[in-house]
Amino acid sequence: MLSTVAQVYPVVWQEDRVLLIDQTRLPNEYIVVEISRYEDMARAIKTMIVRGAPAIGVAAAYGVYLGARAIQTSDRDQFLAQLETVAQELRETRPTAVNLFWAIARMLKTARQTIGPVEYLKETLLQTAKQINADDIQTCQAIGDHGVKALPTSPEKLRILTHCNAGALATAGYGTALGVVRSAWRDGRLERVYADETRPRLQGAKLTAWECVQEGIPVTLISDGMAAHCMKQGLIHAVVVGADRIAANGDAANKIGTYSVAIAAKAHNVPFFVAAPLSTIDFSLSDGSGIPIEERDPVEIYQVGDTRICSPGVEFYNPAFDVTPAELITAIVTEFGAFAPSELKPQLHEKQAV
Known part of the structure; x- marks a missing residue:
């Protein structure tokens, strides 16, 4: 331990x-x-x-x-x-x-x-x-504080689902999506985090759950396929995820499986938030179709630890990311505030500088 x-x-x-x-x-x-x-x-x-x-x-x-x-x-x-x-x-x-x-x-x-x-x-x-x-x-601290203000006001204490790890480990400290969680926990607005395990690298199981344990934040680990069921059961009040690249229209690339969670959230009327710094927004891309999607070694799919989990001869497809369309996103939370996807370019483009 x-x-x-x-x-x-x-x-x-x-x-x-x-x-x-x-x-x-x-x-x-x-x-x-x-x-x-x-x-x-x-x-x-x-x-x-x-x-x-x-x-x-x-x-x-x-x-x-x-x-x-x-x-x-x-x-x-x-x-x-x-x-x-x-x-x-x-x-x-x-x-x-x-x-x-x-x-x-x-x-x-x-x-x-x-x-x-x-x-x-x-x-x-x-x-x-x-x-x-x-x-x-x-x-990240500013993202966390703006994110708390954007979360639903009811119930008083929220159960938040997150996918992959967008915590202190994914940033210089504090986190983006988990920054929102940390601020909500600090302010007494959080009841529990539900963390998708996030196949195939298991960042939710290995990293998000670990971070929550370090700070005493209540966390429940679920498999990726359980998210929609948990929403249907009324266990989830909001979804907060990070992003690796956001297009000018608000389409957001995040760890593979995020798109599925967003679809489930839309179907169950659960607000879906993306938390990311302004530097994650790529205003040179009009939409998410231009975001390059990294494909990783298939060993991540067919092997867990030292154990192969499928028969030889199977073919593999291992994209590391998917793109969630802007219409599924309630708001994108940045260090300047929370914005509807359509507001990104008019509100933030001039603030971005290298």
């Missing part, structure tokens, strides 16, 4: 390296991985040692700095050219999470716009990565 971890910060800068909670080892082991090279950061993102769109963005920002630190030249143009190579390797790790690309773009913009010797550029990049890290924690 793991001892209780008071506060969860999955990405931390310490002295000259990054410390990552190895999320592939939870809930059975709490292991911290030290990252000192950008190649190792790219591997950690790709293998899901660190996961969740905001956390990936923070990790990628530090990855850009680690790559910059290793560049051995005092020539500015050569430095920027080599930094682009570092950035491209990091971009190729996870195609769906737009926060990854946002953070890398911000780091590159910092490098291009900073005047001074290369060593000064490197130091400025580190400070920018630290700022991205700190900003994300504040952003």
Whole structure:
């Protein structure tokens, strides 16, 4: 049994390296991985040692700095050219999470716009990565507080369903969807969390349930196929999920299975909320059809631990994400407030900046 971890910060800068909670080892082991090279950061993102769109963005920002630190030249143009190579390797790790690309773009913009010797550029990049890290924690706390205000006012204490993990582990701390849960628990508005197990990686079972236990938040784990039944039984008052990329019209990509939950929520008149920072909104995409969907190794489907669960010869399809249409979403909760999907572009486009 793991001892209780008071506060969860999955990405931390310490002295000259990054410390990552190895999320592939939870809930059975709490292991911290030290990252000192950008190649190792790219591997950690790709293998899901660190996961969740905001956390990936923070990790990628530090990855850009680690790559910059290793560049051995005092020539500015050569430095920027080599930094682009570092950035491209990091971009190729996870195609769906737009926060990854946002953070890398911000780091590159910092490098291009900073005047001074290369060593000064490197130091400025580190400070920018630290700022991205700190900003994300504040952003998640704001999302949580806006989310509580958007939740149904009745009953007084709510039972909230969530899918996958959009908690402190998926961000720099506090969480997006679980940030709303945390704020609701703090304010006495939460009775219980229902967590989908989230096949095939089981982030709900392994990560969301673990986070809730750390803070004493009542949590009930259900299989993915039970969500509609729980809604029909009146057990769920609201659904709150995160997102890895949101199109300009409000279509939202999140962990595979989210779309099914949204359909069930619509059928049972349960409000469905997406909680995500402004950096998750990709205004360059008019709708969700343009969101790239990552496909992962089929071993995630046919094997649990060391045990194969189906016959040899079976074919597999393993998309990591699906896209929930805007018409199924009650509101999208950001650090600036909760907005109907149709309000995203007119209300928030001008606020977004790299």
